[in-house]
Amino acid sequence: MKLDRIDIKILHELQKNGRITNVELAQVVNLSPSPCLIRVKKLQSEGFIDGYSALINVGKLGQTLMVFTEITLRNHRQVDFARFISTVEKIDQLIECHLVSGGYDYLLKFVTAGISEYQGIMERLIDLDIGIDKYFSFVILKSPIVRTHVPLTSLFPL
Template identity: 40%
Template sequence: MLDRIDRKILGILQQDGRVTNQDLADKVGLSATPCLRRLRRLKAEGYICGYTAIVDQKLYGLPISVFVSVKLVQQADEYIDEFENAVMAWPEVMECYLVTGGRDYLMRVVTDGLESYERFIKKKITRLKGVGQVESCFSMNTIKREQQLPPIVG
């Protein structure tokens, strides 16, 4: 179970993953050694999955996000496995979720333009034998994109 200090540590790290242990300890009201012990425990227990830099996708050269919903022809194990294994290998797929409702999967794909997205659809998605329908929605603007989880109320 996470206590108040653990949650505070995780909140601070989500804001600044490069904070030093001493600064982190100061911010949560601990000395450096117990803070480091907690940090190591949070990593070992899987609360902290890794550290990364958040890169501006437009400046990087991939300005377009496309939300792609996919419906399989049927939810047979072979189609599910083929689709999920393929998605894991496609670098342009930033996120993929198995969802409820009228579709089976929802993905966020990044691309540098319509031509490369068309290649992605033609050369990758539609070549999978289990794919029945594909629907694309192009993001016009990002209104909100958070990396930090909200606090748990209660």
């Protein structure tokens, strides 16, 4: 499926407000409600929209700790990467995992109740012997900029 200008506008608006009604969305993108809904359903079925969720203000929940963790694996065979991923994907406190280029293999983001919970997770991972050579932890002190949207209008000018 090739995206057109209206599809990009629909995605852009849904990123800003996933709870927008179809009627409101149709008005914003200059369509009638029925064709707008057809486009949204097509974008969903083609995988352009993965889902909808609420953005939680973690700071309001009480004491939490966010940590970025760089992980380097000892070996770099497919089986090593697969074993690592199959283990870490079961950790609820892991909210992001990225395979990256550069000086390490993975960049992970954890949200935990505190430093001792994070330390326990990392100790269990090391004890499981899933191929971690080394890791570095970066505690997030403050997040002055957090964006939850992709800059669609910059990537695909309207």
